[in-house]
Amino acid sequence: MPLYEVLLQQLANGLILGSFYALVALGYSMVYGVIKLLNFAHGDLYMVGAFAGFGALSLISGWAGGGWGGIVPAILFSMLAVGVLGVIIDRVAYRPLREAPKLSVLITALAVSMLLENVALAFTGGQYTAFTTSLGFAGINLGMVHVTWTQMVLVGTSVVLMVVLELFVSGTRHGKAMRAIAIDQDACRLMGIDVDRTIALTFLIGSALAAAAGVLAGVYYGSINFFMGFLIGLKAFTAAVIGGIGSIPGAMLGGILLGLLEAFGTQIPGVGSEWKDVFVFAFLILFLVFRPTGLLGQPEVERM
Amino acid sequence: MEALLRLEAVETYYGEIHALRGIGFEVRQGQVVTLLGANGAGKSTTLRTISGLVPARSGRVLFEGADITRLAAHSIARLGLVHVPEGRRIFRGMSVEENLDLGGYSVVDEGVRRRRRDAAYAMFPILAERRNRDSSLLSGGEQQMLAIARALMSEPKLLLLDEPSMGLAPRLVQEIMRTIRRLNEAGTTVLLVEQNARVALRLAHYGYVLETGRIVLAGEADALEKNESLAKAYLGGGGSKPERAAAG
Numbered sequence: 001m002p003l004y005e006v007l008l009q010q011l012a013n014g015l016i017l018g019s020f021y022a023l024v025a026l027g028y029s030m031v032y033g034v035i036k037l038l039n040f041a042h043g044d045l046y047m048v049g050a051f052a053g054f055g056a057l058s059l060i061s062g063w064a065g066g067g068w069g070g071i072v073p074a075i076l077f078s079m080l081a082v083g084v085l086g087v088i089i090d091r092v093a094y095r096p097l098r099e100a101p102k103l104s105v106l107i108t109a110l111a112v113s114m115l116l117e118n119v120a121l122a123f124t125g126g127q128y129t130a131f132t133t134s135l136g137f138a139g140i141n142l143g144m145v146h147v148t149w150t151q152m153v154l155v156g157t158s159v160v161l162m163v164v165l166e167l168f169v170s171g172t173r174h175g176k177a178m179r180a181i182a183i184d185q186d187a188c189r190l191m192g193i194d195v196d197r198t199i200a201l202t203f204l205i206g207s208a209l210a211a212a213a214g215v216l217a218g219v220y221y222g223s224i225n226f227f228m229g230f231l232i233g234l235k236a237f238t239a240a241v242i243g244g245i246g247s248i249p250g251a252m253l254g255g256i257l258l259g260l261l262e263a264f265g266t267q268i269p270g271v272g273s274e275w276k277d278v279f280v281f282a283f284l285i286l287f288l289v290f291r292p293t294g295l296l297g298q299p300e301v302e303r304m
Numbered sequence: 305m306e307a308l309l310r311l312e313a314v315e316t317y318y319g320e321i322h323a324l325r326g327i328g329f330e331v332r333q334g335q336v337v338t339l340l341g342a343n344g345a346g347k348s349t350t351l352r353t354i355s356g357l358v359p360a361r362s363g364r365v366l367f368e369g370a371d372i373t374r375l376a377a378h379s380i381a382r383l384g385l386v387h388v389p390e391g392r393r394i395f396r397g398m399s400v401e402e403n404l405d406l407g408g409y410s411v412v413d414e415g416v417r418r419r420r421r422d423a424a425y426a427m428f429p430i431l432a433e434r435r436n437r438d439s440s441l442l443s444g445g446e447q448q449m450l451a452i453a454r455a456l457m458s459e460p461k462l463l464l465l466d467e468p469s470m471g472l473a474p475r476l477v478q479e480i481m482r483t484i485r486r487l488n489e490a491g492t493t494v495l496l497v498e499q500n501a502r503v504a505l506r507l508a509h510y511g512y513v514l515e516t517g518r519i520v521l522a523g524e525a526d527a528l529e530k531n532e533s534l535a536k537a538y539l540g541g542g543g544s545k546p547e548r549a550a551a552g
Contacts (some may be wrong), residue, residue: 173409180406186357187393189377190386192410192458242358 017261019158023213027206029146041112049211053078065204066134086207120226131218244297314363342513355387386460396440407457
């Protein structure tokens with residue numbers, strides 16, 4: 001393939017990967033914004049989302065079909081179920097620790113992550129589950145590069161979700177309350193804002209977005225497993241840091257950038273695809289050292 | 305006459321620090337009442353206890369005759385008892401207009417919220433000029449106006465103001481005090497905490513003087529202004545500042 005086609009192919013790959021990262025990074029960043037917690041269980045919600053979507057699709061594909069007619073309801077079901085799971089996790093594991101030292105909450109988040117992974121391990125026996133759909137490989141050809149409709153819909157769905165989120169957060173009273181809580185919780189209480197409920201709303205939305213990414217990734221890769229959330233959790237964290245943790249546009253930008261970095265990074269001579277994770281985390285370290293506030297983040301005194 | 309706000313033997317702790325030691329007083333409908341006292345006397349803690357930001361360990365807080373001692377802060381705010389905290393605490397990084405919208409958070413009707421916002425802009429024209437500006441770029445006086453305007457968005461029955469004159473030039477202090485008087489004349493009851501006792505007493509109908517968590521003096525504002533022991537009271541008895549240390 002000529003170079004430009006290789007680059008075009010990697011651009012498509014990077015955008016898809018990046019939109020998954022961005023969706024997961026959003027929840028990471030939103031939760032960090034409101035309660036300054038790095039929710040290490042967030043990546044596992046992506047995994048649970050993939051399984052919830054898979055389960056829903058298995059149940060309804062008999063009459064709804066294995067195409068988008070079945071996948072869209074499966075995504076919506078998964079978003080709702082995992083959104084509620086996120087709220088329950090906050091209520092049970094994090095809310096009792098609201099006044100506790102941050103390290104305690106951080107360790108709790110690691111425990112929740114292990115719990116989710118091990119429950120999924122127990123149910124699946126550690127096997128890969130085939131996420132079969134009846135989506136074909138039809139699409140459009142740009143030179144020798146083939147982009148399927150599925151890939152375009154995946155990226156499109158992610159973009160729509162991000163736009164809806166941005167409109168919600170900047171335009172509605174609940175969205176404004178979420179941003180205000182990130183700034184000053186006591187002042188919010190004095191305005192009549194129920195801080196705990198608004199935090200729960202943040203978990204609901206963030207978890208639902210991770211679930212959507214999980215189902216979309218299942219559709220894209222064709223298989224899911226109990227451990228799939230671990231690495232993407234770390235990558236989403238990286239994306240959130242690159243964009244500026246706590247910043248919603250930052251998480252989107254960071255996710256897309258990271259996807260593109262990963263896709264193009266593997267094309268550098270001498271950097272094979274087995275080095276892609278090293279490549280990504282090297283960027284994390286560079287950002288943490290030289291620009292810890294990320295591209296769009298606000299400078300902040302206190303950091304974990 | 306029934307008091308709008310009434311405190312009965314309220315005791316509040318910050319950890320081990322006994323900040324309020326049996327505070328009791330009342331604020332009547334339509335009045336401006338001021339709490340005076342030195343740094344650390346418990347003025348801010350009193351307001352924070354009333355608005356539910358810190359829990360009272362014992363005693364009762366009654367608002368319109370109902371016991372609100374154990375209510376969550378956001379529930380108290382929704383009753384129409386709104387606290388403008390020390391240091392203004394505007395939402396930095398959000399615009400003036402967004403700050404006002406958050407003040408009207410409990411107003412679900414968008415139209416009502418817009419009308420109140422327009423009323424706030426009419427009262428503070430400078431805020432209208434700056435409506436899309438990041439609120440952290442406002443001057444100290446403008447920030448104080450924003451903090452008051454934000455509180456007015458919920459049309460409070462009782463306004464708790466914590467040191468609205470802090471850090472402002474004398475001309476601005478006068479302007480803020482005129483604003484408070486106008487609000488009171490329009491029917492809002494005000495509980496005002498001030499270090500600047502002279503300014504506060506000129507505005508208030510009634511005053512209480514706090515010293516190390518107790519009320520040591522109470523009276524009509526005119527009488528307090530002439531009281532000789534007042535000077536001593538708000539220069540402060542003890543040297544400790546438990547309230548400031550705990551409230552950060």
